[in-house]
Amino acid sequence: SPTGDSWGIFTFLCAALCNLPALPALNCSEELGAGQSIQQTYDLTRYLEHQLRTLAGTYLNYLGPPFNEPDFNPPRMARAERVPSATVDLDLWRGLTDNARLAANYRAYSRLLCYLRVLDGQVGTAELRHRLAHFCASLQGLVLSIGGVMSSLGYPLPAGPAGPPAPPGAHAAPNDFLKKMDDFWLLKELQTWLWRSAKDFNRLKKKVPPAVVTLRLEARGF
């Protein structure tokens, strides 16, 4: 890798120049890529949040009262721990590195997507299946978007779960009522995650652009 004062000065100048609005001579479109895709990922989480509101409303009505009552707060059974939790200590959250922050999001949505897809196979009405399928497609887009951001920042994608995948019925609830509770908590966690991700990506938005420009120029072998 190139070293030396002249290289450092050159990089610094390019970084400063690229932060100016319109610069046709220097092709900055790829360098600003990560910044743009963070913005897109942020927008996607807001869109999904909006979509989830309608989906959750419809689904909870399908489950019937008391699941669709606004103050419904059932016990979180031990089995519900399988769904990754978004709630985290505030100081811990603040101290997350960019890589850790992105990886937590990536892992969470990959798992949530899995559970949602299982739901899709079992649900009763055609309208619900349609909404679920649409939501899963958007959620898949979010996972890919986060992966894209991680790649453009040079971070490796988190590895999948260790070992062979569990057989389909392995974690199924033992009765229909407990399954309804699982579904309720799945939707709740999705809600919390989307709410948290908006804050995660807002934070990333402010931190990323200058560092990215330097990285990209080095990779180009100037």
Next chain:
Amino acid sequence: PLCVSPAADPAVISPQDPTLLIGSSLVATCTVSPDFPLKAEDLYWTLNGRRLPAASYAALGPSTLSVALARLNGSRQQSGDNLVCHSRDGGILAGSCLYVGLPPEKPVNITCWSKNMKDLTCKWAPGTEGETFLHTNYTLKYKRRWYGQDNTCQEYHTAGTYSCHIPKDLALFTPYEIWVEASNRLGVAVSDVVMLDILDVVTTDPPSDVHVSRVGDLEDQLSVRWSSPPALKDFLFQAKYQIQYRVEDSSEWKVVDDVGNQTSCRLAGLRPGTVYFVQVRCNPFSIYGSKKVGIWSDWSNPTAASTPRSERAAGGCDPKGGEQNTTLRRELKQFFGWVKKHAYGCSNLGIKLYDQWRVWLQKSHKTRNQVGKEP
């Protein structure tokens, strides 16, 4: 890794997730797990979120409370009624989903059609006028008469909720038997068998290349031309066509029925200086000499054109010419298509919204012209 035994469920309900006929009665019991310090008098029941009267409870043991439900109505939701056993402070200890309903009735009104003799789509109606209250599964089955085994249709909901599509492996010149089985938790019902030959229910694509143009300077006529659907061109059939047209801001279609076998037609008696939407559809009757009438195709996408404006100034004229309007429309349609692909949250934008705006514009033009203007 350390094996952690799962926390025991606080209580157990019996029966768990039963299926019942409407009007039947049920006695359910809630037994608290020995690990929990709760007694029968600390418990209460709710059904779909509503507390059940204490008069219907009975303590069957120190930690078992029962509830009697009489003459049950059909389930409030298809996912089952929620019968829940609570502790005194409202906490949920256990729940059971009650499926209360009726067995299905025979599906009826099976109608089928084949697109270009390549496939078969059938739709039907559920037998029950009211509800069964339970989720009901429908399976379409078919077999060749006199031989072959039963086949099951796989692709459902292609033409509405109660429909199925058979994409291949269909034989011509042989009758098929088709029926629908409905099943739910309480039973099965089978429709009557319908017998048909694929050739008798053929439909095709709408005519392609529909062009609508002016007839010289004639203010009240438009000429419509189209091509016969290409998919059936190798088969012996005669086609019948139908045209429908309407004025731009009206929802009343006029139908031209006696178009026969030609691929062009002239519309007359039209209003001058008006934009018209025109659609054409095709019926491939007499395929391979089949005597039966075929099935009408879908209408072609609407094509717009305008009649020339007469020289006399009509009241409330839109200053832009009719032809400019069609080019503008086309461009707008392309623009909206592009917007949909490239921007989030703009899904309401589209050519339909533009059309509605045009209707609104013409309406507000008319009122503006009526109010305070000299004749």
